[in-house]
Amino acid sequence: MAARPEQLAALIPDGAFLALPPDYSMPSMAVVRELILQKRKNLRLLGVPVLGMCADLLIGAGCVAEVESSAVSLGEAGLAPRFTEAVEKGEIRMRDATCPAVHTALQASEKGVPFMPLRGVLGSDLIKNRPDWVVQQNPMQKTGSDPILLVPAITPDIALFHARWADEAGNVWVGRRRELATIAHAAKQTFVTYEELKPGDMLEDELLAPGVISATYITATARAERGAWPLGIAGVYDIDDAHLAQYARAARTREGFQRYLEQFVCIPAKSSSPASSPA
Amino acid sequence: MHTREELLACVVARLIGEARHVAVGAASPIPATACELLKARGQNLRVSMLHKRKGNPFTEGSRELFDLAGQGRIDVFFLGGAQIDGEGSINLVRADGKRFPGSFGSAFMYSVVKNTILFREEHSKRVLVPKVEFVSARGTPGALLTGKALFSWTGQRFRLESTHQPGDIRAETGFDYDAPPQVPVTAIPSEEDLLLLRGKVAQRIAPDYPDFARRVWGID
Numbered sequence: 001m002a003a004r005p006e007q008l009a010a011l012i013p014d015g016a017f018l019a020l021p022p023d024y025s026m027p028s029m030a031v032v033r034e035l036i037l038q039k040r041k042n043l044r045l046l047g048v049p050v051l052g053m054c055a056d057l058l059i060g061a062g063c064v065a066e067v068e069s070s071a072v073s074l075g076e077a078g079l080a081p082r083f084t085e086a087v088e089k090g091e092i093r094m095r096d097a098t099c100p101a102v103h104t105a106l107q108a109s110e111k112g113v114p115f116m117p118l119r120g121v122l123g124s125d126l127i128k129n130r131p132d133w134v135v136q137q138n139p140m141q142k143t144g145s146d147p148i149l150l151v152p153a154i155t156p157d158i159a160l161f162h163a164r165w166a167d168e169a170g171n172v173w174v175g176r177r178r179e180l181a182t183i184a185h186a187a188k189q190t191f192v193t194y195e196e197l198k199p200g201d202m203l204e205d206e207l208l209a210p211g212v213i214s215a216t217y218i219t220a221t222a223r224a225e226r227g228a229w230p231l232g233i234a235g236v237y238d239i240d241d242a243h244l245a246q247y248a249r250a251a252r253t254r255e256g257f258q259r260y261l262e263q264f265v266c267i268p269a270k271s272s273s274p275a276s277s278p279a
Numbered sequence: 280m281h282t283r284e285e286l287l288a289c290v291v292a293r294l295i296g297e298a299r300h301v302a303v304g305a306a307s308p309i310p311a312t313a314c315e316l317l318k319a320r321g322q323n324l325r326v327s328m329l330h331k332r333k334g335n336p337f338t339e340g341s342r343e344l345f346d347l348a349g350q351g352r353i354d355v356f357f358l359g360g361a362q363i364d365g366e367g368s369i370n371l372v373r374a375d376g377k378r379f380p381g382s383f384g385s386a387f388m389y390s391v392v393k394n395t396i397l398f399r400e401e402h403s404k405r406v407l408v409p410k411v412e413f414v415s416a417r418g419t420p421g422a423l424l425t426g427k428a429l430f431s432w433t434g435q436r437f438r439l440e441s442t443h444q445p446g447d448i449r450a451e452t453g454f455d456y457d458a459p460p461q462v463p464v465t466a467i468p469s470e471e472d473l474l475l476l477r478g479k480v481a482q483r484i485a486p487d488y489p490d491f492a493r494r495v496w497g498i499d
Contacts, residue, residue: 024330025340049341050383071371071381075305075330076490079380087378096372098415099384100345119349123417124386125372179340234332 009034019156023052030224036061049099056080068095077248108153109186159187166194169201170215184217193224288312298354308491356392365454370411382415389418402427404453441465
């Protein structure tokens with residue numbers, strides 16, 4: 001088992017199909033910063049079901065070739081500037097999805113079935129742009145027309161997120177963020193950073209167990225105190241709204257984004273001045 | 280005197296009507312205010328705010344919201360759009376060479392939730408277009424509310440129901456619509472509603488929409 005975020009990052013190869021949660025659901029920002037430092041290339045990001053600053057950083061740093069997501073935005077802080085520019089300039093490929101299609105496709109993988117049906121969506125141009133999605137007559141409906149969308153199972157190479165606790169048995173605790181379990185169940189490998197290590201086995205505690213993702217699904221974990229920062233963990237530390245707003249302003253230009261990386265991700269400045277330490 | 284936000288919240292409250300369960304997505308302080316107003320008036324209404332930071336209603340994230348909606352357990356939902364057209368389609372993906380965040384759950388929610396209310400504060404030809412460039416979602420809207428006017432849906436077209444201020448709505452709307460010979464002015468909030476909005480409602484909205492509560496009610 002890896003012990004440090006940089007070791008987890010080193011296990012994520014160039015070109016990996018990497019599933020990430022939204023900014024409100026505990027992305028592992030500690031590993032995201034390491035991926036940038038390690039100059040990872042050609043990642044394919046899956047937003048489950050949307051992405052935010054976490055993806056914008058990776059895109060701006062040149063780590064990403066393709067994004068599949070229902071949206072990429074900084075929420076209250078506005079558009080995700082590096083994503084927006086990269087798509088407008090054709091620097092990354094965008095596979096537009098809709099939130100329940102992503103959840104459903106992961107649930108198909110979780111169950112080991114090749115596809116799952118989903119209501120709605122018919123009439124959306126999303127379908128025209130997704131040759132992998134199929135609209136078919138509902139085979140259970142014997143009379144009358146009932147078209148329904150089928151989405152193929154999505155199996156990410158790697159799921160990556162942050163957790164409140166890990167324990168000595170290799171389990172992680174995500175509390176109410178149980179949608180993270182679906183990503184872990186569907187992915188080939190799951191890497192998790194955590195705030196604190198708990199002694200023993202959380203599955204033996206009836207109150208903790210419902211928020212646990214079993215070690216069965218966890219490939220490796222690493223301790224990263226405040227590893228979601230500048231995003232948050234409900235009840236532990238809040239999203240740093242002021243920092244997000246600062247990032248949104250900085251990342252409007254490539255130069256501003258580069259300065260942000262130098263200051264907060266410790267990318268060495270081009271002028272070879274010593275890197276500042278992270279906040 | 281009421282603010283524009285208070286007026287819009289009262290209109291949204293009217294559009295929600297007798298619903299039992301309303302879901303509120305990201306960045307929707309006015310729909311959230313409308314829901315809290317209905318609760319403050321004593322309506323037995325369940326409100327599920329996806330982005331509630333403390334005491335979030337879900338334990339399986341947005342997946343649970345979409346499953347609830349797919350089963351018909353959500354009566355009212357709100358959608359906006361970078362573009363909205365005269366056929367009721369919305370576009371959250373791209374327009375005029377500009378990229379927007381993306382469709383979120385709209386493609387699903389618009390067709391499975393019985394009463395989808397289209398809400399966009401900006402009322403301009405840039406937003407209200409004859410035909411959207413990209414159809415994120417198509418459906419049957421319950422209504423279209425903007426910062427200037429309220430439209431109902433006839434089944435094929437929008438119909439102008441009222442304007443919040445006197446003005447030439449047709450000149451500011453890119454799509455064609457039906458209208459009565461005399462367009463009424465949108466009903467203004469009652470004194471009772473204003474008291475509730477500035478009291479109980481403001482206090483309930485502030486934790487999740489601090490900027491909004493500060494701007495509209497001066498709550499810090």
